[in-house]
Amino acid sequence: STAGYVAAKIAGYDENDSRMLKLEARINELGGPLKSDLLTMPFLMMFSLYPIHSTFNTNIDRLLMKHTESIPWIKVLLHPVLYMLDNGHNRVLSAEKFPRRLFKMSYKKYAKRKGTPKPQKDDQFIDWASENMNPDGTFFDYTPTTVPMLMALSTFPAQKSIVQKGITTIESFQEKTAEGNLLQTPGEASVGETFYMANVLLDVGFEHDHPTIKRAEKYLQDHQLKTGGWGFSKNSIHFADSDDTSNAMYLMIRLDKARGKEIRQEVFKALDWLLTLQNKDGGFGTWERTKGLLGKLINKVANKKGLVMSESVFEHTARIVVCLSFLKELRPEAAIAYKKAFKWLLHQQNKDGSFSGTWFINYMFSTSMAMTALGTENSSRGDLAILRGLNYLKGQQAPNGGFGESPDSFLKGKAVQLQQSSWAQTGLIVAQLHTLNAMTGCKFKNELRGLLETSYLYLKEEKEGWSQSMDQTWTAVTFPKVEYLIYPYIQRMVPWQAYNMHLTSGCR
Secondary structure, three states: OHHHHHHHHHOOOOOOOHHHHHHHHHHHHOOOHHHOOOOHHHHHHHOOOOOOOHHHHHHHHHHHHHOOOOOHHHHHHHHHHHHHHHOOOOOOOOHHHOOHHHHOOOHHHHHOOOOOOOOOOOHHHHHHHHHHEOOOOOEOOOHHHHHHHHHHHOOOHHHHHHHHHHHHHHHHOEEEOOOOOEEEOOOOOHHHHHHHHHHHHHHOOOOOOOHHHHHHHHHHHHOOOOOOOEOOOOOOOOOOEHHHHHHHHHHHHHHHHHOOOOOOHHHHHHHHHHHHHEOOOOOEOOOOOOOHHHHHHHHHHHHHOOOOOOOOOHHHHHHHHHHHHHHOOOOHHHHHHHHHHHHHHHHOOOOOOOOOOOOEOOHHHHHHHHHHHHOOOOOHHHHHHHHHHHHHHHHHOOOOOOEEEOOOHHHHOOOOEEEEEEHHHHHHHHHHHHHHHHHOOOOOHHHHHHHHHHHHHHHHHOHHHHOOOOOOOOOEEEEOOOEEEOOHHHHHHHHHHHHHHHHHOOOO
């Protein structure tokens, strides 16, 4: 909220605007602008709106450089900002853009915070930045991680060309809304969109050798990184993640099995990289695994603020368990990893039968993902957990057959139902349950029949809506408790996916 207020003020909104007054009141109600989260503080520091402790920043920066291999994700977020603060490159806003009322400070006092730039000599930072910039001028894989890096590099005249290239790329992410306004999107998600769309098309009846499927398959093969993993977008050539990697693997395994072929080598190359992300507890981190006491401490501090670091993540681990179930008979290391990850998943089940999510909202969808993963092992312990999970989902289903959960569930520690069911959330949940039916040979069809029939009737009743417009309900997460989002391609596709999976199901 504070970042939004400051951005609006910089953009020219009057502090007496009714919306600004409402936002100001809410920020103060929450403790004031200086109580902002860990993602907002560096932003405020860059504009000299938050007290800058240069000695503290310098020590943190040195720690980051020393432990590059242990905590790269924190480096991505903070190192460009800390470099600027340490070297006196913090900005001071002009008087008309300074949010004096929110920060309760005179402009004269504020202006004294302007930094004194030091000579531009930080070879270690430049070397690190140069090694990790993408060819198109982006950094990491999306806009929020690129902007601080471009600001930092702009202090080096020799980096002018890469900065301009990055700005041009970010501007290319802009889209026009129906009202004619420009919307700055976080970036492009071509890898994620490709494997997701391909899986949806297979689920609704496309043949595995359909030209569209084959083009998607080739695109993913062409964008596998040298490490073996995949990043969020085609722009991310340095940072793979377990989510996109496991999903790309799943599609390739699915296609190879449908064609009666041996699983391709690209999958095993990805497996070798993926296994490096498994934590000691058996789960998988997103970008890296937790290393040592420092990693655990960072996770503990960051998690309280809603930031995801190197801790085990439920959704990724669930998808990886499905992938490993196809590989465990072919590679002993896959079998060991599968056993540990499956056990970790079982231990994540809550007393009410639900599972807690991280990157999607939240208990209902995560529970449906758990059902698919736990269905990969034909065992009494897995079956019992599935039955408990299905009972939980039945209890969360709305009378109209749909599902809908609010992001407030992250704050409340339990599912908070929406007043109105969501096409997208219903599609996400139901598609997982149809997959469970297919994977287990209809083992749970009796327990699932009522839930799936009523959800189908809900989607059928709402078909005119979801076939013509996009559900605006939050489904995904930037960081839990901090910020939420939607992926338009998911919002549009999943109701159609679930609807058609019901019509073609062999378990009805």
